[in-house]
Amino acid sequence: MNHQPALAPSPVVTGTRRSCVADVITAFSTGLSFDDLPAAAIEAAKRSILDTLAVAVAGTRSRAGQSAINAFAARGGGGSATVMGTPFRAHPSIAALVNGTMAHALDFDDVWADDDGVVAWRGHPSVCVLPAVLAAGDAEGCDGATALLAYVIGVEIAGKLGTAFGPHLGRAGFHPTPILGTLATAAAVARVLGVDRERANVMLGLAATEASGLCRNFGTDTKPFHAGHAAQGGLQATLLAREGFTANSEAVTDYLKVHSGPDEADAVAVLETLGKVYDIVAPGLSIKKYPCCRFTHLPLDATFMLLEQERFDASDLETLTIRIQPGADDALIYKEPRTSLEGKFSMEYTLAAALLDGRVMLASFTDEMVLRPEVRALMKRVRTEYKPEPGAEAVARVPHGEYHALATVVRGDPANPLSWDEILQKCYQCLEGILPAEHVDQLVDAVERFEQLPDVRHLTKLLCAENF
Amino acid sequence: MNHQPALAPSPVVTGTRRSCVADVITAFSTGLSFDDLPAAAIEAAKRSILDTLAVAVAGTRSRAGQSAINAFAARGGGGSATVMGTPFRAHPSIAALVNGTMAHALDFDDVWADDDGVVAWRGHPSVCVLPAVLAAGDAEGCDGATALLAYVIGVEIAGKLGTAFGPHLGRAGFHPTPILGTLATAAAVARVLGVDRERANVMLGLAATEASGLCRNFGTDTKPFHAGHAAQGGLQATLLAREGFTANSEAVTDYLKVHSGPDEADAVAVLETLGKVYDIVAPGLSIKKYPCCRFTHLPLDATFMLLEQERFDASDLETLTIRIQPGADDALIYKEPRTSLEGKFSMEYTLAAALLDGRVMLASFTDEMVLRPEVRALMKRVRTEYKPEPGAEAVARVPHGEYHALATVVRGDPANPLSWDEILQKCYQCLEGILPAEHVDQLVDAVERFEQLPDVRHLTKLLCAENF
Numbered sequence: 063m064n065h066q067p068a069l070a071p072s073p074v075v076t077g078t079r080r081s082c083v084a085d086v087i088t089a090f091s092t093g094l095s096f097d098d099l100p101a102a103a104i105e106a107a108k109r110s111i112l113d114t115l116a117v118a119v120a121g122t123r124s125r126a127g128q129s130a131i132n133a134f135a136a137r138g139g140g141g142s143a144t145v146m147g148t149p150f151r152a153h154p155s156i157a158a159l160v161n162g163t164m165a166h167a168l169d170f171d172d173v174w175a176d177d178d179g180v181v182a183w184r185g186h187p188s189v190c191v192l193p194a195v196l197a198a199g200d201a202e203g204c205d206g207a208t209a210l211l212a213y214v215i216g217v218e219i220a221g222k223l224g225t226a227f228g229p230h231l232g233r234a235g236f237h238p239t240p241i242l243g244t245l246a247t248a249a250a251v252a253r254v255l256g257v258d259r260e261r262a263n264v265m266l267g268l269a270a271t272e273a274s275g276l277c278r279n280f281g282t283d284t285k286p287f288h289a290g291h292a293a294q295g296g297l298q299a300t301l302l303a304r305e306g307f308t309a310n311s312e313a314v315t316d317y318l319k320v321h322s323g324p325d326e327a328d329a330v331a332v333l334e335t336l337g338k339v340y341d342i343v344a345p346g347l348s349i350k351k352y353p354c355c356r357f358t359h360l361p362l363d364a365t366f367m368l369l370e371q372e373r374f375d376a377s378d379l380e381t382l383t384i385r386i387q388p389g390a391d392d393a394l395i396y397k398e399p400r401t402s403l404e405g406k407f408s409m410e411y412t413l414a415a416a417l418l419d420g421r422v423m424l425a426s427f428t429d430e431m432v433l434r435p436e437v438r439a440l441m442k443r444v445r446t447e448y449k450p451e452p453g454a455e456a457v458a459r460v461p462h463g464e465y466h467a468l469a470t471v472v473r474g475d476p477a478n479p480l481s482w483d484e485i486l487q488k489c490y491q492c493l494e495g496i497l498p499a500e501h502v503d504q505l506v507d508a509v510e511r512f513e514q515l516p517d518v519r520h521l522t523k524l525l526c527a528e529n530f
Numbered sequence: 531m532n533h534q535p536a537l538a539p540s541p542v543v544t545g546t547r548r549s550c551v552a553d554v555i556t557a558f559s560t561g562l563s564f565d566d567l568p569a570a571a572i573e574a575a576k577r578s579i580l581d582t583l584a585v586a587v588a589g590t591r592s593r594a595g596q597s598a599i600n601a602f603a604a605r606g607g608g609g610s611a612t613v614m615g616t617p618f619r620a621h622p623s624i625a626a627l628v629n630g631t632m633a634h635a636l637d638f639d640d641v642w643a644d645d646d647g648v649v650a651w652r653g654h655p656s657v658c659v660l661p662a663v664l665a666a667g668d669a670e671g672c673d674g675a676t677a678l679l680a681y682v683i684g685v686e687i688a689g690k691l692g693t694a695f696g697p698h699l700g701r702a703g704f705h706p707t708p709i710l711g712t713l714a715t716a717a718a719v720a721r722v723l724g725v726d727r728e729r730a731n732v733m734l735g736l737a738a739t740e741a742s743g744l745c746r747n748f749g750t751d752t753k754p755f756h757a758g759h760a761a762q763g764g765l766q767a768t769l770l771a772r773e774g775f776t777a778n779s780e781a782v783t784d785y786l787k788v789h790s791g792p793d794e795a796d797a798v799a800v801l802e803t804l805g806k807v808y809d810i811v812a813p814g815l816s817i818k819k820y821p822c823c824r825f826t827h828l829p830l831d832a833t834f835m836l837l838e839q840e841r842f843d844a845s846d847l848e849t850l851t852i853r854i855q856p857g858a859d860d861a862l863i864y865k866e867p868r869t870s871l872e873g874k875f876s877m878e879y880t881l882a883a884a885l886l887d888g889r890v891m892l893a894s895f896t897d898e899m900v901l902r903p904e905v906r907a908l909m910k911r912v913r914t915e916y917k918p919e920p921g922a923e924a925v926a927r928v929p930h931g932e933y934h935a936l937a938t939v940v941r942g943d944p945a946n947p948l949s950w951d952e953i954l955q956k957c958y959q960c961l962e963g964i965l966p967a968e969h970v971d972q973l974v975d976a977v978e979r980f981e982q983l984p985d986v987r988h989l990t991k992l993l994c995a996e997n998f
Contacts, residue, residue: 125774125775125776126775126776128773129770129773129774129775130770130773130775132773133766133769133770133772133773133775134621134623134766134769140608140609141608141621152621153602153609153620153621153624155602155623155624156621156623156624159623159766234788235784235787235788236788237739267746267747267750267752268747268752268755270744271705271742271743271744271747271752271755271756271759272742272759273742274739274740274741274742275739276738276739276781276784276785276788277784278735278778278780278781278783278784279735279736279739279777279778279781280778281778282735282776282777282778283770283775283776283777284735284736284739284775284776284777284778284781287736287739287770287775288739291739291740298601298602298627301601301602302597302598302601302751302755304601305596305597305598305600305601306593306597307593307594307597307598307601307751307752307755308593308594308750308751308752309747309750309751309752310746310747310748310749310750310752312746313744313746313747313752315746316703316744316745316746317744319703320702320703320704320744
């Protein structure tokens with residue numbers, strides 16, 4: 063006789079039995095209102111929303127973004143949701159997939175700021191949550207205050223789940239961004255679509271079943287795909303739950319377990335801080351100033367401080383030495399990068415480009431720029447040394463002496479934030495040549511008064527490009 | 531300084547480094563040709579293809595199917611792929627999701643036959659693979675021989691992966707159907723779309739990242755959704771890989787590990803039998819005769835044998851006793867079912883319906899049928915007893931004596947197969963009232979000469995219904 067698990071279901075559960083974890087999440091996500099949001103959370107949300115839209119549109123020019131657009135949106139289909147930075151529209155499930163992938167494709171999107179190493183495991187929330195919130199809003203309409211609230215709900219849930227998992231998640235081989243992002247996205251979209259608490263609870267069991275993503279795909283286009291996949295999964299769970307689909311909300315408890323996570327009791331303790339401690343305010347999201355590996359950022363900050371403080375010519379430079387803590391260049395594996403992508407993971411290239419060009423921006427990362435003879439020559443003068451103290455120190459040796467500059471907190475972290483003007487500069491850089499120029503100012507204006515928008519489609523239509 | 535794993539990618543791999551597991555799968559899936567298929571595999575494939583199409587169309591009437599159609603296909607969107615049993619068309623990714631969900635919604639689809647308990651862990655392959663093969667064929671065209679070959683490739687890969695995982699997969703909390711089905715589906719769709727070996731290898735790393743599904747959702751609509759989700763994931767991986775998307779094919783090795791699977795070496799040993807031993811031939815797929823839990827099937831077979839061999843009136847019956855091995859009714863948890871779905875997991879209801887109606891079919895599982903007073907009365911006379919030997923014995927006690935019948939192999943298993951006529955009867959039962967009557971004969975004809983179809987769209991257009 064067979065004992066086939068696939069044919070031996072446990073008792074039928076239609077969502078009325080609740081796991082504690084799922085219920086804590088749902089109590090927060092369905093109970094919070096826009097008026098509950100602290101002003102600092104609203105402000106932080108607007109900064110990240112503008113930044114995420116800008117990097118998503120810029121992502122149309124990445125290989126991952128172009129492949130995703132070609133695979134899903136460029137031929138046939140159609141639908142009610144905008145594929146950002148293109149003339150295409152798609153089913154919301156497809157739009158969430160493509161937009162999420164594009165938004166993470168350049169690794170230029172926001173990420174949790176450092177907080178004693180703990181938040182390192184929380185992944186990238188905005189690129190999962192925002193594309194799905196806007197795809198749902200695009201398809202069915204939603205006012206700006208609701209969309210902003212939904213975005214904050216998703217980011218907070220991603221942050222708390224990441225804290226509950228701790229480092230186990232990544233160490234077990236699972237990529238935190240999609241594992242956290244699928245549930246976070248579902249809760250956010252449920253708020254856009256007005257799903258009630260009972261249905262939202264069911265939806266979490268369904269989202270838990272969709273969460274996936276393996277770290278082994280880091281360094282490939284599949285890393286950004288993970289963000290799109292989480293956006294798609296969360297949106298799909300919500301669409302189904304709204305139609306009366308059943309799931310077992312206790313699957314959230316198993317989701318914590320199978321991804322090498324914490325006991326339910328530990329997770330509940332963390333999740334009960336939802337709405338009491340806003341992660342988007344502290345530790346907050348770090349907005350990237352440079353479109354390259356985060357390990358290059360503090361050295362770049364120190365180098366730019368040096369260039370601002372002291373006047374010397376790159377041609378006079380004998381050596382530029384970067385002093386950092388051991389481990390603080392772990393991901394910078396390319397001493398002699400040959401391609402755009404390798405350049406993003408090269409201490410030597412990024413610092414040489416900073417010295418030569420006085421800036422490091424999207425245009426710095428083309429194969430041609432990386433292979434310039436003058437930059438190759440300068441790269442030979444860049445050295446790395448290790449020191450016990452935190453922070454990155456840039457030391458320039460010139461014939462007449464040495465200059466020093468020390469950077470301790472990454473520019474873009476909430477403790478050393480980019481100004482609104484700096485975010486706007488990044489935004490213009492990302493959107494230039496893709497969106498019509500008149501759209502860009504209107505887009506910035508729409509994000510600045512996001513909570514007053516009667517319909518987010520006012521904003522999403524500004525993300526359409528005529529050509530691709 | 532940060533040590534953020536999401537920002538610390540491993541060296542960039544674009545698919546040129548191959549894990550052994552991925553390469554073994556790809557060598558088979560891209561190297562096999564239709565002429566290599568044994569006749570028995572072709573025959574088995576046609577039986578399962580017709581059966582899967584029939585139960586998918588019948589699934590339009592399930593709650594899971596209706597919710598999925600409403601959530602994804604009934605409003606807006608459109609696209610190039612058929613949503614079976616409806617007038618709707620959708621993006622292939624959406625069609626695969628909805629059709630896979632519908633095909634598994636009634637739990638009336640095929641499943642691996644028993645083979646010393648091992649194959650119990652292989653899940654349901656057809657409901658993942660076939661919907662995605664046809665969605666891809668629908669969108670871009672494909673001849674019947676290629677589609678049949680692709681289906682067999684997918685089924686074989688699902689079977690071998692399931693054997694490689696063994697019981698660990700389900701015990702760890704993962705549902706075998708989608709975990710196996712995502713990779714199997716990707717390989718099948720790659721064959722439909724003519725993806726080369728290098729790209730197919732990359733695609734497996736991408737599919738591995740999408741595989742998910744938790745056993746905790748058994749007994750809810752999310753169990754059939756797992757089939758649709760695997761179909762969608764496999765198709766999406768293929769569409770992206772074809773466009774030049776990169777992934778790390780070694781993610782397949784991690785996929786085996788994180789789902790509590792075997793060492794790579796063990797998996798390779800099993801996978802190297804691909805194309806040498808056809809699982810679709812032996813142990814083969816069991817085609818379900820009754821639309822209810824498989825644990826009821828052997829008792830039902832014994833009861834029908836009794837009814838055919840002996841003439842007695844249900845009203846004369848004092849008791850019907852079913853003698854089975856301990857454990858052989860584990861999933862039959864409803865002694866007094868009140869709903870259609872509970873009735874499918876009730877020894878008492880299914881046997882009483884068999885005695886009263888002389889058959890057990892889709893129409894037997896409505897709330898009204900389950901609640902009939904005459905069936906409730908008869909259910910009180912059904913007993914279960916345990917015995918050490920395998921097989922189900924039905925013992926009818928009537929005033930003038932006892933009748934006995936013994937069933938040892940489930941009707942529908944390859945060792946006791948349904949005749950083609952019985953499969954046709956099931957097919958007519960499933961399609962009645964949903965597809966136009968003239969389509970049904972044409973559909974059967976198209977499946978019978980499947981490998982001769984110049985374009986599978988000849989078949990898929992027969993699956994369209996005018997109303998929903």
